[in-house]
Amino acid sequence: MRKRLTGAIVLTALVLLAAGQKKLPKPGWNLFSKEQDVQMGREFAKQIEQQFHVVSNKELTDYVNRIGMRLVDRGGLEKYPFFFKVVQEDSINAFALPGGPMYVHTGLIKAADNEGQLAGVLAHELSHVVLRHGTNQATKANATQLIAMLGGAVLGSGSLTGQLAQLGIGLGANSVLLKFSRGAESDADLLGAHAMAKAGYNPVEMARFFEKLEAETGKRSGVAEWFSSHPNPGNRVKSVEEQLPYMARGPYDASEGDLQKMKAIVAKLPPAPKKPGGAKGSGQGSGQGGPGPLPSAQKPVSISMSANTVTYRGGAFSISHPDNWKASSGQNSVTIAPAEGLVEGGHIGFGMIISAARSQRRVNLRQDTEQLIRQLAQNNSNVKLESQPESITVAGSPALVTRLTSDSPYANNRETDVVITIDRGNALFYLICIAPEPDFQRLEPGFQSMVRSIRFE
Numbered sequence: 001m002r003k004r005l006t007g008a009i010v011l012t013a014l015v016l017l018a019a020g021q022k023k024l025p026k027p028g029w030n031l032f033s034k035e036q037d038v039q040m041g042r043e044f045a046k047q048i049e050q051q052f053h054v055v056s057n058k059e060l061t062d063y064v065n066r067i068g069m070r071l072v073d074r075g076g077l078e079k080y081p082f083f084f085k086v087v088q089e090d091s092i093n094a095f096a097l098p099g100g101p102m103y104v105h106t107g108l109i110k111a112a113d114n115e116g117q118l119a120g121v122l123a124h125e126l127s128h129v130v131l132r133h134g135t136n137q138a139t140k141a142n143a144t145q146l147i148a149m150l151g152g153a154v155l156g157s158g159s160l161t162g163q164l165a166q167l168g169i170g171l172g173a174n175s176v177l178l179k180f181s182r183g184a185e186s187d188a189d190l191l192g193a194h195a196m197a198k199a200g201y202n203p204v205e206m207a208r209f210f211e212k213l214e215a216e217t218g219k220r221s222g223v224a225e226w227f228s229s230h231p232n233p234g235n236r237v238k239s240v241e242e243q244l245p246y247m248a249r250g251p252y253d254a255s256e257g258d259l260q261k262m263k264a265i266v267a268k269l270p271p272a273p274k275k276p277g278g279a280k281g282s283g284q285g286s287g288q289g290g291p292g293p294l295p296s297a298q299k300p301v302s303i304s305m306s307a308n309t310v311t312y313r314g315g316a317f318s319i320s321h322p323d324n325w326k327a328s329s330g331q332n333s334v335t336i337a338p339a340e341g342l343v344e345g346g347h348i349g350f351g352m353i354i355s356a357a358r359s360q361r362r363v364n365l366r367q368d369t370e371q372l373i374r375q376l377a378q379n380n381s382n383v384k385l386e387s388q389p390e391s392i393t394v395a396g397s398p399a400l401v402t403r404l405t406s407d408s409p410y411a412n413n414r415e416t417d418v419v420i421t422i423d424r425g426n427a428l429f430y431l432i433c434i435a436p437e438p439d440f441q442r443l444e445p446g447f448q449s450m451v452r453s454i455r456f457e
């Protein structure tokens with residue numbers, strides 16, 4: 001036993017020696033320019049500040065800014081137009097947009113044990129910005145379309161975020177811009193730890209805080225959010241400790257203020273006023289039950305329906321649709337939509353959904369329609385009935401038209417949903433025509449032509 005033990009100790013020592021100095025990470029392949037990161041961040045910041053309640057307490061905001069700027073100025077991080085704002089959210093999170101804007105949740109301030117831990121999260125986020133992880137990931141995921149978009153004449157007019165929305169890139173749940181890979185996480189830890197050491201914070205505090213959060217996942221609400229976009233690369237404390245010999249020496253005694261006092265300010269904040277769509281509409285992907293957060297994509301400027309039509313043939317029906325809208329079939333439904341009408345996370349901003357609910361008994365059109373509407377109201381946010389069901393006929397079958405409105409996946413928009421339910425004997429066949437309220441009337445004749453073209457096999 002003893003002999004083996006000695007062997008193990010020797011082996012550990014060798015591994016430690018072998019760790020060596022890790023090279024500081026650099027930004028990866030990117031089709032966006034640094035200036036475009038900055039422009040994009042500014043545009044997204046406007047969206048964020050419409051959805052979150054930004055805390056206006058000067059003492060608190062100044063404190064967070066002093067920590068952030070200390071990390072930037074002394075930490076040797078590349079310069080971006082950084083700013084730091086506190087948002088009133090109980091979950092333990094902070095996020096930085098490409099190009100610099102950073103938002104710190106009040107829940108994070110409550111959870112930090114010391115200033116070093118708060119600085120650690122900021123240093124980690126700042127590193128994502130400097131390493132341009134968001135746009136690097138967007139580049140890798142959408143290279144072909146981005147080459148066309150960023151290289152073409154398209155760019156220059158209008159907003160960058162509007163153009164990105166057309167590729168389905170926004171700040172919605174699982175956004176490619178804010179959900180990082182494990183590799184990006186270790187890089188942000190490493191660069192962030194070096195910046196902390198230079199700025200006079202103990203770099204191990206960052207890793208310690210992440211490990212503390214990890215241990216509390218599941219036991220405490222509001223932690224899962226962090227790890228859903230910053231996956232744990234593992235052994236964080238050990239990784240930082242291994243690199244300590246290569247980092248700026250202490251003393252690690254930086255202090256920009258009294259964290260306990262800041263916690264007291266946070267505790268006394270009046271409840272945040274309700275934002276349109278709710279503060280949780282941020283699309284930060286809390287992953288809890290219910291309708292789930294809507295993405296906050298920017299509404300495309302113009303959506304048209306081409307006069308040229310093509311026919312989609314499903315198993316039981318066919319429908320003609322504009323040739324610039326594409327039909328795609330899912331497990332139980334067919335979606336016909338323009339590319340710009342599809343929003344991250346499977347939401348549809350413009351388009352038509354076609355599906356059917358099979359029944360053991362004969363369809364009762366009115367009852368079954370009411371049940372379908374109730375289901376839609378449960379799965380979508382803020383559904384309102386605009387008009388009672390009206391009888392029509394579709395392809396010779398009795399049908400009902402019901403008009404609803406609900407929250408659109410586009411930021412600050414409501415949408416019209418016209419639901420057409422058709423009695424097919426042993427199945428309730430239905431179509432939902434979807435467009436933001438301001439656009440619906442213009443597209444309605446097109447939707448009507450599509451409905452008129454339906455033929456059942």
Ligand code: ZN
Binds near residue numbers: 180184188
């Ligand atoms: Zn991260």
